[in-house]
Amino acid sequence: MRQNKYDEDTFFQNYSKMDRSVGGLDAAGEWHELQTLLPDLKDKRVLDLGCGFGWHCRYAREQQASSVIGVDLSENMLQRARELTNDSQIKYEQMAIEDIHFEQNQFDVVVSSLALHYIEHLHAVYVKINHCLAAGGAFILSVEHPIFTARADYGTQGEKLHWPVDRYHEQGERIANFLNHDVVKYHRTMATHLNELIRAGFVIEHVAESKPSLEMMEQVPDMSDENRRPMFLMIAATKA
Numbered sequence: 001m002r003q004n005k006y007d008e009d010t011f012f013q014n015y016s017k018m019d020r021s022v023g024g025l026d027a028a029g030e031w032h033e034l035q036t037l038l039p040d041l042k043d044k045r046v047l048d049l050g051c052g053f054g055w056h057c058r059y060a061r062e063q064q065a066s067s068v069i070g071v072d073l074s075e076n077m078l079q080r081a082r083e084l085t086n087d088s089q090i091k092y093e094q095m096a097i098e099d100i101h102f103e104q105n106q107f108d109v110v111v112s113s114l115a116l117h118y119i120e121h122l123h124a125v126y127v128k129i130n131h132c133l134a135a136g137g138a139f140i141l142s143v144e145h146p147i148f149t150a151r152a153d154y155g156t157q158g159e160k161l162h163w164p165v166d167r168y169h170e171q172g173e174r175i176a177n178f179l180n181h182d183v184v185k186y187h188r189t190m191a192t193h194l195n196e197l198i199r200a201g202f203v204i205e206h207v208a209e210s211k212p213s214l215e216m217m218e219q220v221p222d223m224s225d226e227n228r229r230p231m232f233l234m235i236a237a238t239k240a
Helices: 009-016 019-027 031-037 055-062 075-084 122-132 146-150 190-199 214-219 221-227
Strands: 045-049 067-072 090-094 107-113 133-144 160-162 172-178 181-187 202-209 232-239
Touching: 009 019, 009 181, 019 031, 019 055, 031 133, 031 202, 031 232, 045 055, 055 067, 055 090, 055 107, 067 075, 075 090, 107 122, 122 133, 122 190, 146 181, 190 202, 190 232, 214 221
Parallel strands: 045 067, 045 107, 067 090, 107 133
Antiparallel strands: 133 232, 172 181, 202 232
C-alpha cells in the first residue's frame, strides 16, 4: 500500500502549521536525542528516506556530508523541500520508500525519521537499505513507539486520559487520527523492530526512547505529557 496523505490539500495545510514543520529540527521534541545517534557526517554520502521538508538533508550538508539524496512520495513535501534548499549537493527524488532501488554500496549513512511506521512490509525495505549501504555504513531511524501505536484512549473532549498498552501483540494495520484525518500506520512490537533489522543484516548499536528536554518543556508546556510514555523509538544500526 502506498499511502500519500501529504498530497491531500487540507492534510498538507494542517501539517505545514505544525511546530516541527515551521521551526524545523529544533522544534522536534525528539531531535536532541536523535541527533546524538548520528555518526560523523563529514564527507559521507547520505540518503534520507521520507525526507519531508528536507530538514535532515540540509543538516547533513551543514555537517559537511559530501552529498545527500532525499526521497519522499509526496510532491507537496518535495516542492517545499526544494524551496527551502539552495545546495547543488542535495538531490530530491519522488518515490515511495518501498520502491527504492539504489546501487550497492552507494551510501555511507541512511536516515529515516518518522516514516517507516507507514510501511506495511518493513523487512523488504530493510534489505534494500542494507544493499545500498557500504560495509560498516550507518542506518539511523525513528518511528512511533510501540507503546504509542498499540492504542490510545481519549476523553469525550479529546483530552489525553491515558495510554493503555492493549492489543500489543496484534501487529499490523492501525487507523490513527492525525491532523483530523484517518491515517493508516503499522504497529510492531519492540522485538519486531529490532529483530527485523538483525534479520536484514544489521548490528544494533544503540536504542533510545524519546523524552522531552527541559528546554522543550519550558518552551512548550504541553510537552510534559511526553514524559507519560515514550512517543518515539530511535535505533542506530550498522551494516554487518
